[in-house]
Amino acid sequence: MSNAHSSSQNEDLTALAGRITRPLVLVGLMGVGKSTIGRRLANALGRDFVDADEEIERAADRSVSEIFEAHGEAYFRDGERRVIARLMEEGHGVIATGGGAFVDAETRALVLEQGLAIWLDCDLDTLVERTSRKNTRPLLKTGDPRQILRDLKEKRSAAYAQAQIHVVTDEGPHEATVARILQELAAWQ
Numbered sequence: 462m463s464n465a466h467s468s469s470q471n472e473d474l475t476a477l478a479g480r481i482t483r484p485l486v487l488v489g490l491m492g493v494g495k496s497t498i499g500r501r502l503a504n505a506l507g508r509d510f511v512d513a514d515e516e517i518e519r520a521a522d523r524s525v526s527e528i529f530e531a532h533g534e535a536y537f538r539d540g541e542r543r544v545i546a547r548l549m550e551e552g553h554g555v556i557a558t559g560g561g562a563f564v565d566a567e568t569r570a571l572v573l574e575q576g577l578a579i580w581l582d583c584d585l586d587t588l589v590e591r592t593s594r595k596n597t598r599p600l601l602k603t604g605d606p607r608q609i610l611r612d613l614k615e616k617r618s619a620a621y622a623q624a625q626i627h628v629v630t631d632e633g634p635h636e637a638t639v640a641r642i643l644q645e646l647a648a649w650q
């Protein structure tokens with residue numbers, strides 16, 4: 462890539478970042494890439510990044526799995542709703558949500574009104590492979606991960622589909638997904 466090319470790309474990115482005045486909120490199933498893509502997207506746009514699951518863990522001083530074990534899913538969802546409301550209020554550049562956050566009607570309405578929701582979506586095989594790398598997702602420990610992910614995909618897709626932007630991230634490196642999101646953002650504004 463020539464210097465002229467990369468500097469004009471940088472100008473485009475700066476202009477795009479300047480036009481985005483709402484937090485970009487990544488939504489979608491566990492393992493689709495919200496945290497890892499979100500961090501890279503924020504970096505590309507020169508904006509800050511926060512991960513809602515990490516913020517919940519910090520606020521509770523426990524891991525997501527520990528919260529599920531000690532208090533159950535309903536308690537986790539209450540905390541998640543409060544933490545995401547706070548993150549929206551703080552006005553971050555890019556927010557990665559946990560997989561279930563956007564399914565909550567209150568959180569979804571808030572994000573759609575004040576942010577720009579980006580649904581990261583991929584096929585089941587890719588989800589199974591990506592979630593197999595870490596054992597930190599309590600919902601996948603209760604049975605066959607493929608079956609659980611298939612059921613969640615079916616149940617949650619209608620909620621995710623309300624996001625303003627939809628990007629499929631089946632194959633290729635993280636950077637390819639970031640580039641596709643940037644293209645969608647440029648077209649959306």
Ligand SMILES: Nc1ncnc2c1ncn2[C@@H]1O[C@H](COP(=O)(O)OP(=O)(O)OP(=O)(O)O)[C@@H](O)[C@H]1O
Nearest residue numbers: 491492493494495496497559560591633634635638
């Ligand atoms: N486009 C991609 N190409 C290759 N690997 C990817 C891609 N996106 C994500 N991954 C990998 O998949 C795994 C899961 O990604 P990540 O933790 O970002 O998912 P997540 O959506 O944040 O999941 P959760 O909802 O459980 O927090 C990681 O190992 C990540 O590096």
Ligand SMILES: O=C(O)C1=C[C@@H](O)[C@@H](O)[C@H](O)C1
Nearest residue numbers: 491514525559560561598599
């Ligand atoms: O999809 C979900 O419901 C979850 C996804 C993770 O990000 C965590 O928020 C938690 O494991 C629940």
Ligand SMILES: [Mg+2]
Nearest residue numbers: 495496514557
């Ligand atoms: Mg994540």
